[in-house]
Amino acid sequence: MNEKLFNEIQVLLEEQPLLKMLENEKEYILEGIYKYTLEFNGCIAQGNRKVRFIVLKNFPINVPKFYVFDYPNDMEHIYTDGSVCLATIGEMIYFLNKNASLIAFIDKFVNSFIFTLDWFEKYKTYPFGDRNHGYKGLLDYYLNDLNLTVDQYKEMVFMIYDNKYRxxxxxxxxxxxxxxxxxxxxxLPIIQNENYKNMFLNEAYMILTEDGKNVNK
Ligand SMILES: [Zn+2]
Structure with a gap:
């Protein structure tokens, strides 16, 4: 059993009394009302959302899935099934490799997403600035945060694909x-883990074939 994950889920359930846990052989499913707290421009923002987390029991070698309900349909980064594009696979793997914690993952990616969603409902703008959606937004992250050109991004993808890291x-x-x-x-963390590698390459395939159709508009 993944004891660290199990303990973290118990902590989460204590802090979030309106979340209920279901469990099957492979995953934990947390569903219900989630209350977030986040600091924004020196103020504490809080809110509630009906959500679902699906966390595979082999966490952190799999990225948790996150769903929201009752969202405005012009909100970007939410797929038609309610699953949310929290960040690029590369960004999430990089984070999980340094902080193998579900609670840290939720603090980092989920709280800011729900805050953005609440803000968008009120003001129809994005508090952290807009990012492109679909393959463009994913590619932008790799180009900006990793400071790469499109060709260098491709070189990185093929290095991972071909196991050519030296x-x-x-x-x-x-x-x-x-x-x-x-x-x-x-x-390196992507190459060393078959799951991460598959997720990264699936995303790269979507980016390189410019597949924006996967997105809710
Ligand atoms: Zn470099």
Missing amino acids: GHSQCFCGSKKKLRNCHGNYI
């Missing part, structure tokens, strides 16, 4: 540093 070779970003001292830190 720590001593020069990084594909043009920094002239060795890979292991540069973007290697980012791609």
